[in-house]
Amino acid sequence: MHEYSIVGALISQVEGEARRRGARVVNRVHVRIGTVSGVEPVLLTAAFDVFRERTLCQGAELVIERIAERWTCPACGTVIDRDAGLLCGRCGTPPRLTAGDEIILNRIEMEVS
Template sequence: MHEYSIVQSLFDQIRDTARARGAVAVHRVTIQIGEIAGVEVELLRTAYELFRERTICEHAPLEVEAVAVRWTCPDGHGDVTRGHALVCAVCARPARLAAGDEIVLKQLELEVP
């Protein structure tokens, strides 16, 4: 249930950004959540809905972009297929996580007077 604490951090970040840019409201929040980030998107949405009342985000829908997991060879031999051992088929080196662990605030739409 760390989704609540993630949403708390998200609101802190939004508040700081909005303040720095003199925004009076937020109209949209876009975040990216990786497939193996360890975050349950539905729980995150529930937490967001609960927290956003009477905040600067009161009228801001939450857009969540899912990011698929991708493993690659660290020596440039391309992607490593999932569902098998995570080593490069060419050079046998351990794969590197290229995408899929994102917990990222991507974009805000701010209302600036």
């Protein structure tokens, strides 16, 4: 259950940004989590609910945007469906994962006085 360690890193990142801007309250934390990032949104939310206590994120909502897995051919740019086999149907090149492994802190909404 590495989501706890990820949330620990997330909250210190958010608190760092918030303090730098003199914010006293964080309202919303927007993250982008890829479907093949190895991070489970339900567990991430559960961990966030535990870790946010007594931090600037105490009353904050965690908003998770899921990013779908996408494989793209590096040679011709064709998007490949993994279930159809990991080879470009047009030119036979092995594709690269171009989306879906994101674990990103995207945006923070905070109250600054």
